[in-house]
Amino acid sequence: MIALELTTSQIMEIMGRLPYFQELGNDEISRLAEGAREISLKKKEILYREGDPADALFTVVSGSIKISVGHSRNQEKVIDLVGRGQCFGEIPMFLHGPCPSTAQAMEDSYLLSVSRSALMEALDHNCLLAGRMLAGVCRRMHTLIKDIDNCHLRSSSQRLASYLLQHRPDMHSRHYDVVLPGSKHDVASILGLSRETFSRTLHQLEEENIIRVTGPQIRILDVEKLQSYNGWQRIERPPYVKDQ
Amino acid sequence: MIALELTTSQIMEIMGRLPYFQELGNDEISRLAEGAREISLKKKEILYREGDPADALFTVVSGSIKISVGHSRNQEKVIDLVGRGQCFGEIPMFLHGPCPSTAQAMEDSYLLSVSRSALMEALDHNCLLAGRMLAGVCRRMHTLIKDIDNCHLRSSSQRLASYLLQHRPDMHSRHYDVVLPGSKHDVASILGLSRETFSRTLHQLEEENIIRVTGPQIRILDVEKLQSYNGWQRIERPPYVKDQ
DNA sequence: CGAGCTGTTGATCTCAATCAATCTGAGTGG
DNA sequence: CCACTCAGATTGATTGAGATCAACAGCTCG
Numbered sequence A, B: 001m002i003a004l005e006l007t008t009s010q011i012m013e014i015m016g017r018l019p020y021f022q023e024l025g026n027d028e029i030s031r032l033a034e035g036a037r038e039i040s041l042k043k044k045e046i047l048y049r050e051g052d053p054a055d056a057l058f059t060v061v062s063g064s065i066k067i068s069v070g071h072s073r074n075q076e077k078v079i080d081l082v083g084r085g086q087c088f089g090e091i092p093m094f095l096h097g098p099c100p101s102t103a104q105a106m107e108d109s110y111l112l113s114v115s116r117s118a119l120m121e122a123l124d125h126n127c128l129l130a131g132r133m134l135a136g137v138c139r140r141m142h143t144l145i146k147d148i149d150n151c152h153l154r155s156s157s158q159r160l161a162s163y164l165l166q167h168r169p170d171m172h173s174r175h176y177d178v179v180l181p182g183s184k185h186d187v188a189s190i191l192g193l194s195r196e197t198f199s200r201t202l203h204q205l206e207e208e209n210i211i212r213v214t215g216p217q218i219r220i221l222d223v224e225k226l227q228s229y230n231g232w233q234r235i236e237r238p239p240y241v242k243d244q
Numbered sequence C: 001c002g003a004g005c006t007g008t009t010g011a012t013c014t015c016a017a018t019c020a021a022t023c024t025g026a027g028t029g030g
Numbered sequence D: 001c002c003a004c005t006c007a008g009a010t011t012g013a014t015t016g017a018g019a020t021c022a023a024c025a026g027c028t029c030g
Helices: A008-015 A026-034 A090-095 A116-125 A127-152 A156-166 A184-190 A195-207 A223-231 B008-015 B026-034 B090-095 B116-125 B127-152 B156-166 B184-190 B195-207 B223-231
Strands: A002-004 A036-041 A046-048 A056-062 A065-069 A077-082 A102-105 A109-115 A176-179 A211-214 A217-220 B002-004 B036-041 B046-048 B056-062 B065-069 B077-082 B102-105 B109-115 B176-179 B211-214 B217-220
Touching (some): A008 A109, A056 A090, A056 A116, A077 A184, A077 B127, A090 A127, A090 B127, A116 A127, A156 A223, A195 A211, B008 B109, B026 B116, B056 B090, B077 B127, B090 B127, B116 B127, B156 B195, B156 B223, B184 B195
Antiparallel strands (some): A002 A036, A036 A109, A065 A102
């Protein structure tokens, strides 16, 4: 992990283009930039571990970061894959507690970190920023809930189908591509499957001509069949009646 | 679902005591109260379902609410049990989208709802409120992440042990009680177990004199053994070496 | 009382984890 | 250019934990 020496104005330049901070007042950004650092991570490098203290919010400028739990127990479960422009680390920031998760670079990445003090200062004066952060955190929570729902579906093919349908660009597209946001291992972990099961399930759906897999790209050929996996089982079991 | 006819001043009285809104300016509260309604729910009554539109934030004044997903598919997975003073419904509120989950009263309950317009108005002017809501949402996300981690642990006894340890009042207490926040069925669902497996696991730990179960109350007798379930398995598998 | 709900216990079965082996392609260096 | 390594992905065989099915015990409530 390398902290680069950029000038404040360079950092402001970068921040001004990030979703959270764009269109904020120039003085606001400059104060935030005072508490900001740029961080360079090599592929596989770990930014923080579960339980570490934290006093900064991170934004991905380039590259991608894997957020996971259970890393220390050797039972990694991926909860999010954060791409460029997105933020992470809100939880320890606002709860003033240790990190609940581990953050690891999936490829060489540049991050911008903003210190808690600078951020809190900005939040005290700028409601626009607060609103964006609320929306941001809610969005993360929403995908988390979707993933929980997904992992709770019984069969592996249902989970995969549901995942692929979640990434449908719009309600009416019948064919579309999904590019896996990480290695098959990591995506399997998001789905709560072992990499082996994930691989098998992928091939199973391919056999049935529902999808076509080309490396990390999955082309959806038959949305209806995919949905039938998902919407299946509408058990309307008759109520149990004793002696009848 | 009954919307009671309370006077604005009565609502202000109630709001002033809720965590999110206490200590806000009187004029702020009165404007929020304009957009507020009190809602009465009977036990088992559903406030909203997955996919419903929503334009209000809810706070539990008394009673308790179960938040779950997959309700419509007959595969309910409980993601949160919300008690008095706590808020829910932030996600559709800030994402301007449909509810990702279902909210159902676990007992007769009173709620206060605040309309989106009133809340947004307040957030635009009051950074204190925004900060509290950020902390609130982050806290919910934090427990969500803990639960995901938990459900990903292999054995049922590990999950139960981890759950019970999460509710330890402080790091040093060796004996303590955990009162289940809902029916065994619902708690089992939080742990990602069937109620049958949950029951069996409970009795298994009781057999080993680690806990004592009395209805919804669980007394922890042996924290160390409980921790050994959790911290167990520190697989330090030697790296695979071919022909050696 | 009987209906309905929650929780318990027993028997069975299924699906995904696990172990193990192989394959592929990218990267490295002689 | 080939040999070698290494990480990721795949495929096969096995198995065990937990879901499911089934029956029942308590309990509360009208």
